[in-house]
Amino acid sequence: xxxxxxxxxxxxxxxxxxxxxxxxxxxxxxxxxxxxxxxxxxxxxxxxxxxxxxxxxxxxxxxxxxxxxxxxxxxxxxxxxxxxxxxxxxxxxxxxxxxxxxxxxxxxxxxxxxxxxxxxxxxxxxxxxxxxxxxxxxxxxxxxxxxxxxxxxxxxxxxxxxxxxxxxxxxxxxxxxxxxxxxxxxxxxxxxxxxxxxxxxxxxxxxxxxxxxxxxxxxxxxxxxxxxxxxxxxxxxxxxxxxxxxxxxxxxxxxxxxxxxx
Numbered sequence: 001x002x003x004x005x006x007x008x009x010x011x012x013x014x015x016x017x018x019x020x021x022x023x024x025x026x027x028x029x030x031x032x033x034x035x036x037x038x039x040x041x042x043x044x045x046x047x048x049x050x051x052x053x054x055x056x057x058x059x060x061x062x063x064x065x066x067x068x069x070x071x072x073x074x075x076x077x078x079x080x081x082x083x084x085x086x087x088x089x090x091x092x093x094x095x096x097x098x099x100x101x102x103x104x105x106x107x108x109x110x111x112x113x114x115x116x117x118x119x120x121x122x123x124x125x126x127x128x129x130x131x132x133x134x135x136x137x138x139x140x141x142x143x144x145x146x147x148x149x150x151x152x153x154x155x156x157x158x159x160x161x162x163x164x165x166x167x168x169x170x171x172x173x174x175x176x177x178x179x180x181x182x183x184x185x186x187x188x189x190x191x192x193x194x195x196x197x198x199x200x201x202x203x204x205x206x207x208x209x210x211x212x213x214x215x216x217x218x219x220x221x222x223x224x225x226x227x228x229x230x231x232x233x234x235x236x237x238x239x240x241x242x243x244x245x246x247x248x249x250x251x252x253x254x255x256x257x258x259x260x261x262x
Contacts, residue, residue, distance in 0.1 A: 010207055014200025021133075021193035025113060028132050028186060033115035039184035043118055046179045050124065058176040059125050065136035065173035070143035073166075074099045077146040080154050095146045098202045099139070106138045106194055118181055127182035134183045137174035137191030144170025145199045 027036075035043070064070075074095040081095075082088030115132040117123075129135070144166045151159040151166070174191060177183035 010200045010204035012200075014197050014204060016197075017193050017200060018197035021190060021197055024186065024190050024193060025109070025132070028115055028190070029113055033113070033132070035118070035184050036186055039186055042178055042185045043122065043181060046181060047122060050179075055124050055180070058179050061172060062125060062136060062176040062180060064169070065140035065176075070099060070139045071096060073143040074146050077143075077150040080147070081150040091150075094202075094206060095150075098146065098199070099142050102142045102195065102198045103135070103139060105198065106133055106135060106191070109133065109194070110135070115184075115187070118184060122181035124180040125182060131183055131187045133190030133194050134174060134177050134187040135191070136177055137183070137188045138195050140170045140173035141192050141195035142199060145195060149199075149203065 075092050078090075078092030078095040079088050082091040110130045110132060113132045114130050117127060117131040147166050148163040151163045171192075174188040177188055178185050
């Protein structure tokens with residue numbers, strides 16, 4: 001896929017997910033934060049299916065959606081995506097910046113919407129703050145998305161299966177928030193849509209203008225005029241150009257005479 005096509009695809013996904021997130025936000029705000037029918041149904045199901053082993057597993061899994069784990073995965077995504085030492089360092093910085101900025105924007109939306117969480121009596125783990133969109137869900141989805149993109153872009157035989165595993169982890173973290181009773185399902189859905197939209201916009205920005213690309217590495221769309229080849233990395237003409245001009249001078253008697261010393 002060409003760079004421009006990839007950028008357009010990323011922009012399309014980002015805009016689509018962003019539009020869906022905006023619509024869901026309006027629905028949630030329009031209900032004054034009250035749960036929808038699907039929210040009540042899934043919370044009721046969760047309350048009736050909580051054996052001790054499943055709760056312990058969900059609690060352990062949900063803790064990986066915050067703290068150091070997502071940032072380690074984002075840094076790993078940068079290491080996988082970069083082909084040289086310089087590009088790895090830049091990719092790691094960009095992935096960490098994408099994750100941190102996404103968390104900050106999500107927090108701002110959460111404060112603006114101010115949706116209450118499910119009743120405290122239904123909680124099976126600790127939680128704090130407002131509900132929409134889910135912080136654990138957004139953070140895990142962003143980290144998983146970054147690593148999936150890096151694995152698929154790098155290629156290799158094990159890239160696709162590993163990307164599926166990472167994707168399942170990111171989705172499972174969000175589902176644990178509903179299962180443990182600290183979020184409504186639409187909170188989790190909002191976190192997924194927000195993460196997809198933000199990730200799409202970040203990928204589009206990087207794809208359109210890679211930060212590791214030097215100015216003279218950019219491929220020009222207009223063809224270089226014949227007889228005027230591009231300069232080399234030092235800003236001068238290539239050795240081949242000089243040799244070609246010397247050959248032309250040798251074939252031109254006028255030039256040959258002018259080149260002789262007086």
